Amino acid sequence: MPVNPLRRKLAAGRTVIGPLLQEIPSSPEVAEFLVAAGFDYVIVDGEHGGASTEACRDLVRAAEAMGGCALARVPNADPARILAYLDQGVQGIVLSHCRGAAEAEALVRAVKYPPRGIRGAASGSRAARYGYSGPVREHVLTSNAETMCFGLIEDPEAVPQIKEMLAIDGFDGCFLGAGDMALSLGLEYFGTPTTHPSVQALIDQVRDETLAAGKLVMAPAGSGEAARAAIAQGAQFVVVQFGQFFRAACNAYLREARATAPA
Numbered sequence: 001m002p003v004n005p006l007r008r009k010l011a012a013g014r015t016v017i018g019p020l021l022q023e024i025p026s027s028p029e030v031a032e033f034l035v036a037a038g039f040d041y042v043i044v045d046g047e048h049g050g051a052s053t054e055a056c057r058d059l060v061r062a063a064e065a066m067g068g069c070a071l072a073r074v075p076n077a078d079p080a081r082i083l084a085y086l087d088q089g090v091q092g093i094v095l096s097h098c099r100g101a102a103e104a105e106a107l108v109r110a111v112k113y114p115p116r117g118i119r120g121a122a123s124g125s126r127a128a129r130y131g132y133s134g135p136v137r138e139h140v141l142t143s144n145a146e147t148m149c150f151g152l153i154e155d156p157e158a159v160p161q162i163k164e165m166l167a168i169d170g171f172d173g174c175f176l177g178a179g180d181m182a183l184s185l186g187l188e189y190f191g192t193p194t195t196h197p198s199v200q201a202l203i204d205q206v207r208d209e210t211l212a213a214g215k216l217v218m219a220p221a222g223s224g225e226a227a228r229a230a231i232a233q234g235a236q237f238v239v240v241q242f243g244q245f246f247r248a249a250c251n252a253y254l255r256e257a258r259a260t261a262p263a
Contacts, residue, residue: 004091004146005069006041010216015231015238016040020073021059023243025049028062030242035068043239044072046085047096057088057126064089071148077106079118086111087125091147094175094218098151101164108149108170113140116170148172150218153206154180162206166213173216175239178203207233223248 006016018041024030026049031042042063044056051059051072060070071092072085082093095107109117121140124131128139149170153162154177165171178195181203182188187196195203210217211234218237221227222244230238 003142004148005067006091006148007146009040010236015236017227017238017240018042018068018071019240019242019245021045021051021242022049023241023246025051026055026059028058031059031062031070032066034242035063035066039068041069041071041091043094044070044085044090046081047073047075053084053088056085056090060089060126071150073152077103077110079110082107082110083120086119086143086147087122087127089127092150092172093148094150094152096152097155097180098153098165098174099155099158100161101168104149104151104165104168104171107151108168111147111149112144112170116144119143144170148216150175150216152177154178155184156181156202159202159205162209163213166210166215171215173218173237174206174210175218175237176203176206176220176235178220207235 009016018039019034020043021030022045025045034042042059044051044059056072063070069091071094072090073094073096074081074085075096077095085093093107093111095103098104098107111117111119113119113121121136122128123136123139127143133139149172151165151171152175153159162174178199182196182199185199187199207217216237217235218239219230219235220239220241221230222240227238227240
């Protein structure tokens, strides 16, 4: 696999920004368009979007063609599902509902080749450039060093285990998930404009402990203003849900167009 461009940008002090392709999960043209527009990466959605292995391959190819890359979100740490995405060339995995250190460890083991993990070898995979990427050992070492592992922290029971997760070798950081966190606590529903103070306190704790451990914070932001706020609070990864981004653009266009249209 090639070196991970996100790691290079982060090392240079840049914040990386990318959309989660949930509502339109299988369109390579959308991925191409977004990277051409200037986003650094896309997230293939294997959870709510249910993107197949074949769709993942096309999305990775499209993102790479425009100079970006792709990560993938998975619903659980099933090694077979994670392997299928990795072999298409994704540069990282985001584990939904990462509730504790055991799940974080399972994620890392599924992503990494032995001796750190259990990822099965496929020297002729797309990720290995169909066997033309060089010696197999070099591919293994590069993949283990470059591929990223994130836990989506969206359950209250995960918060007390954050420090244990962050101590796991190969676990790169946390994706802040206020929506499901609030939903599970019965305090609000996701998508509302404000976050309940009790939920915000949990999210702030996850963010602060992640940064204190020297690891990466992935934060959702539905607008440029929200992205600036997340970056000011230390987030190195910003994620915009594609549907939220696209709905805002559609609503703004139609509101302006119809404001002057004849009745």
